[in-house]
Amino acid sequence: MCGIAGILNFRNNNNGDNNTLLKQRLQSMNNALQHRGPDGEGIWVNEEGSVALGHRRLSIIDLSNAGHQPMHYVSKNESYNHRYTITHNGEIYNYIELREELAKHGYTFQSHTDTEVIVAAYDFWKDLCVDHFDGMFAFAIWDAKEKELFAARDRFGEKPFFYYFDKNQFLFASEMKAYGLPEFTVFQIRKCFSILLLSDTPITQTNQVKLFLKIFINFPQPLV
Numbered sequence: 642m643c644g645i646a647g648i649l650n651f652r653n654n655n656n657g658d659n660n661t662l663l664k665q666r667l668q669s670m671n672n673a674l675q676h677r678g679p680d681g682e683g684i685w686v687n688e689e690g691s692v693a694l695g696h697r698r699l700s701i702i703d704l705s706n707a708g709h710q711p712m713h714y715v716s717k718n719e720s721y722n723h724r725y726t727i728t729h730n731g732e733i734y735n736y737i738e739l740r741e742e743l744a745k746h747g748y749t750f751q752s753h754t755d756t757e758v759i760v761a762a763y764d765f766w767k768d769l770c771v772d773h774f775d776g777m778f779a780f781a782i783w784d785a786k787e788k789e790l791f792a793a794r795d796r797f798g799e800k801p802f803f804y805y806f807d808k809n810q811f812l813f814a815s816e817m818k819a820y821g822l823p824e825f826t827v828f829q830i831r832k833c834f835s836i837l838l839l840s841d842t843p844i845t846q847t848n849q850v851k852l853f854l855k856i857f858i859n860f861p862q863p864l865v
Contacts, residue, residue, distance in 0.1 A: 644674030731778030
């Protein structure tokens, strides 16, 4: 069990004070998720101060520092430094098979984590990457080149992903308490919880956000 959190700031002032404030807010969210990841934490804020990603780590697959998150990834044949940044909670059971498949298409990997495979899969299949994942997961990927956030949750919601957005910001976290009160009312959090569970895909696509909390309906037919 890990903890993830993030802030997408639509009202970017692009100054040092704004970056500091964003980092402080994210640190507070990360602190609320400390029990989910006792093995370490990470916080990343982009230079523009428009996006911040946080992570609390419980080491399972790759115990080395190579598995530290938020994790940066440079796509194949891409000169854009650190194009992708991901924060991920969960486990992709078929990541070894996906890693082998992506390697045939020229992808290379610097760690033995399933997290790195997720980013490479997103670079290759884009939004359809979630159709290739067998596992329980909640993650968000920031694409610095396209200025776009892609977030996804597993089909049954085993790994939680609570979110809130308005005209100024988009927030997400593994638990509701990471938002803090009284800034966000109980009503708002419950509303976001209902949207998370009941809405079909795609839930919303506004400004820089793509949120695919996918409810799969193409289950295999039962054996007769």
